[in-house]
Amino acid sequence: xxxxxxxxxxxxxxxxxxxxxxxxxxxxxxxxxxxxxxxxxxxxxxxxxxxxxxxxxxxxxxxxxxxxxxxxxxxxxxxxxxxxxxxxxxxxxxxxxxxxxxxxxxxxxxxxxxxxxxxxxxxxxxxxxxxxxxxxxxxxxxxxxxxxxxxxxxxxxxxxxxxxxxxxxxxxxxxxxxxxxxxxxxxxxxxxxxxxxxxxxxxxxxxxxxxxxxxxxxxxxxxxxxxxxxxxxxxxxxxxxxxxxxxxxxxxxxxxxxxxxxxxxxxxxxxxxxxxxxxxxxxxxxxxxxxxxxxxxxxxxxxxxxxxxxxxxxxxxxxxxxxxxxxxxxxxxxxxxxxxxxxxxxxxxxx
Amino acid sequence: xxxxxxxxxxxxxxxxxxxxxxxxxxxxxxxxxxxxxxxxxxxxxxxxxxxxxxxxxxxxxxxxxxxxxxxxxxxxxxxxxxxxxxxxxxxxxxxxxxxxxxxxxxxxxxxxxxxxxxxxxxxxxxxxxxxxxxxxxxxxxxxxxxxxxxxxxxxxxxxxxxxxxxxxxxxxxxxxxxxxxxxxxxxxxxxxxxxxxxxxxxxxxxxxxxxxxxxxxxxxxxxxxxxxxxxxxxxxxxxxxxxxxxxxxxxxxxxxxxxxxxxxxxxxxxxxxxxxxxxxxxxxxxxxxxxxxxxxxxxxxxxxxxxxxxxxxxxxxxxxxx
Numbered sequence: 001x002x003x004x005x006x007x008x009x010x011x012x013x014x015x016x017x018x019x020x021x022x023x024x025x026x027x028x029x030x031x032x033x034x035x036x037x038x039x040x041x042x043x044x045x046x047x048x049x050x051x052x053x054x055x056x057x058x059x060x061x062x063x064x065x066x067x068x069x070x071x072x073x074x075x076x077x078x079x080x081x082x083x084x085x086x087x088x089x090x091x092x093x094x095x096x097x098x099x100x101x102x103x104x105x106x107x108x109x110x111x112x113x114x115x116x117x118x119x120x121x122x123x124x125x126x127x128x129x130x131x132x133x134x135x136x137x138x139x140x141x142x143x144x145x146x147x148x149x150x151x152x153x154x155x156x157x158x159x160x161x162x163x164x165x166x167x168x169x170x171x172x173x174x175x176x177x178x179x180x181x182x183x184x185x186x187x188x189x190x191x192x193x194x195x196x197x198x199x200x201x202x203x204x205x206x207x208x209x210x211x212x213x214x215x216x217x218x219x220x221x222x223x224x225x226x227x228x229x230x231x232x233x234x235x236x237x238x239x240x241x242x243x244x245x246x247x248x249x250x251x252x253x254x255x256x257x258x259x260x261x262x263x264x265x266x267x268x269x270x271x272x273x274x275x276x277x278x279x280x281x282x283x284x285x286x287x288x289x290x291x292x293x294x295x296x297x298x299x300x301x302x303x304x305x306x307x308x309x310x311x312x313x314x315x316x317x318x319x320x321x322x323x324x325x326x327x328x329x330x331x332x333x334x335x336x337x338x339x340x341x342x343x344x345x346x347x348x349x350x351x
Numbered sequence: 352x353x354x355x356x357x358x359x360x361x362x363x364x365x366x367x368x369x370x371x372x373x374x375x376x377x378x379x380x381x382x383x384x385x386x387x388x389x390x391x392x393x394x395x396x397x398x399x400x401x402x403x404x405x406x407x408x409x410x411x412x413x414x415x416x417x418x419x420x421x422x423x424x425x426x427x428x429x430x431x432x433x434x435x436x437x438x439x440x441x442x443x444x445x446x447x448x449x450x451x452x453x454x455x456x457x458x459x460x461x462x463x464x465x466x467x468x469x470x471x472x473x474x475x476x477x478x479x480x481x482x483x484x485x486x487x488x489x490x491x492x493x494x495x496x497x498x499x500x501x502x503x504x505x506x507x508x509x510x511x512x513x514x515x516x517x518x519x520x521x522x523x524x525x526x527x528x529x530x531x532x533x534x535x536x537x538x539x540x541x542x543x544x545x546x547x548x549x550x551x552x553x554x555x556x557x558x559x560x561x562x563x564x565x566x567x568x569x570x571x572x573x574x575x576x577x578x579x580x581x582x583x584x585x586x587x588x589x590x591x592x593x594x595x596x597x598x599x600x601x602x603x604x605x606x607x608x609x610x611x612x613x614x615x616x617x618x619x620x621x622x623x624x625x626x627x628x629x630x631x632x633x634x635x636x637x638x639x640x641x642x643x644x645x646x647x648x649x650x651x652x653x654x655x656x657x658x659x660x661x662x663x664x665x666x667x668x669x670x671x672x673x
Contacts, residue, residue: 130498133518134419140518204501206509208420240418242509248412259501287498290418330407337400 003074003116003226005031007067009058009104010079012036014044014185015120015214019076019221021047026226033070035063036079037096058100064107067114074116075108076225077101080157082122082150083180083188084276090148097153098160105164108171116172118224119161123179123234124151124280128207128287137292138177138232146279172230176220179236179291180284182311183214184318191315192275197324199247200265203256207243207288210236213311216304223302233300234291237308243285249309250316251323259286419519420508423488430510434477441617442576443673444474448624449482451570457524458627459562460489460531461652462572463550463660464539467600469493470615471577472533476511478622479529490523491531492516492558496597517561524565532558534649541598543586547578548660556649559630560639563648568627571652573659576620579670581605619673621663625655 006023010016011034020034021044032051035058039045045053056062058079067075080097108114126136127145142158144151158175165173180190190211193199212235220235247254257265262285263277277285297303306314405428408414414424438444452458462475476489492515498504513519515532523530533539538551562569585601605612628651630638638644667673 130504131495131514133516133522134513135518135522137518202501204503204505206420206505208416208418208508210418240416240420241412242416242420242422245412245414245416248410251411288420325410327407327410330403330410334400334403334407337403341400 002028004029005033005070005072005113006074006076006225007033007035007070007072008076008078009035009100010077010120011044011048011053012038012040013078014187015181015217015221016076016078017041017044017048018214018218019078019225020051021049022218022222023225024049024051031070033066033072035066058104059095061103061107063103064110067107068111071113072111073113074118074225075104075114076118076120076221077104078118078120078221080120080122080154082124082154083190084150085187085189085192093150094153097150098156101157101160105160109164109168114168114171116174116225116228117161117164118174118221119157119176120221121158121161121175121177122151122154123177123210123236123289123291124284125154125158125177126289126291127151128283128289130287132287132289134208135290135292136234138234138295144280145283149278149280151280172228174224174229175232176224177232177234177291178217178220179210179212179234179289181214181217182211182315184315186214186315189276189278189281191319194246194250194252194315195319195321196275197252198255199250199252200255200257200262201243201247202259202262202282202286205259205286207285208240208290209243209246209288209308210240210290211308211311212236212304213306213314216302216306216311219305220296220300220302223300229300231295231299233296234293235296235304236291236293237304237306237311238293239307239309240290241308241312243288246312249312250321251325251327252321253324416509419490419511419513419523420505421488421490421511422509423511426488426510431477431480434473435481438474438477438620441615442474442620444478444576444620444622445673446478446482446622446624448626449479451624451626452479452483452487452529453568453627454483454485454487456527457565457567458529458570459520459524459558459567460529460570460572460624461558461656462531462533462574463548463578463656464533464535465542465547465574465578466540466615467581467583467598467602468613468615469533469540470580471574472531473510474577474620475531475572475574475622479531479624487529489531490528491533492520494536515557517557520558520561521565524561524567530567534558537597541583541586541600544579544582544584548575548664550653550657550660553649553653556645559645559648559652562630563633563639563645564636566631566635568629568631569648569652570627571625571655571659573623573625573656573663574620575623575660575663575667576618576670576673579618580615582616616671618670619667621667621673623659623663625659628652628655 008016008020011020017040023032034051034053035056037057081093125142126140127143142155144155416422472491479489480486488511491512493507493512497507534553535551581602583600587599591599
């Protein structure tokens with residue numbers, strides 16, 4: 001079944017907005033409806049072309065009318081916030097994530113035309129702790145890193161999605177668990193974090209980070225929208241960077257502080273975009289999280305174009321981050337030493 | 352499942368050991384002393400260049416870390432050199448049976464645990480790396496407590512250790528890694544001095560089912576010498592509870608001498624790898640579901656290690672002389 005009428009939630013965001021813009025160029029799709037409570041930026045709106053934007057709240061039952069009247073057959077739920085860029089109103093975001101998903105799924109369940117549901121989820125559902133396995137596959141237990149954070153929302157959202165899939169077995173449900181997104185245009189807590197001139201980190205720990213380039217995230221969402229690939233998939237770039245390694249690659253200075261003090265350091269850098277060190281974020285920065293992407297490559301049929309390292313480097317060059325430390329003088333020293341060695345080597349052979 | 356294996360107590364006698372030593376000496380004298388001196392002088396400049404390259408690589412983050420957090424570059428260049436010094440000069444470590452470790456593919460090394468601090472695990476890792484021609488890295492399975500402690504946890508991950516749990520063990524074995532496990536756990540490492548070289552219970556045999564599921568051979572390994580480095584003569588339980596650690600050891604030097612007390616006694620170490628126990632023909636994951644088979648195999652491995660320990664101890668002339 002090919003998607004004819006697609007509804008995308010959360011189009012005010014960068015990723016969902018770009019998805020709508022991408023789908024708008026596809027002539028096989030008759031109609032694209034973007035939904036959000038906030039309008040996308042003017043630039044994004046321009047790129048969206050023929051797609052329609054409906055300013056609606058998915059927590060409102062009105063969404064059911066939109067879905068049934070427009071005969072939507074494919075719903076892409078990309079509005080859940082898992083890595084808010086800055087400190088936000090926690091209860092409002094939780095409402096949006098959980099109640100919004102419930103309403104949207106209720107509307108989908110009622111509408112017989114809906115054939116496909118794509119949900120953007122997060123690898124944060126696996127949590128991060130000293131007792132967690134090093135690598136999570138899709139069957140791992142979902143243990144949110146904190147009992148009241150965004151990862152808890154994501155676990156609840158996935159629970160509702162599973163319930164929906166059980167009640168509507170005729171609908172293909174794809175759940176994509178993204179690791180932390182990174183890219184020149186991405187604004188999440190992590191991209192703000194690495195933009196700090198001095199990067200505070202948790203003393204005595206060096207988390208393993210697995211990142212996903214925004215281009216790959218977009219490609220996965222597009223593929224899931226256009227083709228039938230039901231299932232749960234971890235989505236992440238190959239390879240791992242440790243936090244200290246990433247900080248060095250960004251040519252930043254690491255400032256290890258005790259875990260309990262870290263949340264305060266976020267407020268120290270005035271004038272810079274605020275970085276929120278939530279409980280989820282602290283756990284991630286202490287223990288890290290790596291996922292197994294075998295199923296994505298084998299069953300979903302997509303291999304991310306960027307590895308974790310390449311994605312991070314693209315972010316660093318794309319943002320034009322000014323290096324705090326410079327190590328190029330070492331390369332100069334190396335070169336000089338190399339020429340000295342060559343000269344002495346020549347002298348030896350000449351004798 | 353076969354009967355318990357009978358292993359002769361007086362296997363390779365002392366004579367073969369001295370012979371081995373002589374052979375090694377003869378091999379050393381083959382190398383022309385003149386040529387080594389020349390090479391050393393030649394090496395000085397490249398060494399400096401290598402060091403600078405290493406520092407630049409570290410500072411710019413241009414190195415690889417695997418999904419378990421293992422930093423091979425750091426382990427080989429920073430962790431191993433001082434440990435090698437400790438092994439050679441302090442413990443005068445002798446390694447035998449490294450040929451029983453496979454050159455490639457997965458295997459599970461199972462060893463006795465002791466010594467209050469897990470120096471035995473670290474040294475076994477070094478032994479496997481240095482004594483084996485393929486220089487394999489032993490990926491150790493550690494308790495969750497290790498990963499809770501701030502600096503220790505990150506050092507453990509960087510040196511190739513991961514949490515002792517089924518998914519991690521099987522992932523490593525399936526990836527063809529050499530995995531090390533100390534199934535006695537805290538019961539072993541924290542055992543009182545009086546119980547040295549008496550193997551404790553081998554947990555629930557989780558390591559055996561991991562080996563069965565992946566078809567990896569089990570390589571029993573005995574470590575002699577480690578059990579005397581910190582003779583634990585008492586345990587201050589209330590202090591241990593307060594600090595959230597499994598035990599608070601009292602040794603002749605600790606806490607009496609304060610930080611000096613962490614100096615291990617210079618015992619003579621022997622690390623011996625024995626012939627592998629194959630698990631591939633035992634029936635794979637089906638066999639892992641048979642608790643009786645798992646228990647029997649666990650006992651067999653435990654018995655083998657205990658016998659290796661007794662045999663080595665019978666040959667030993669003294670704790671420090673070896």
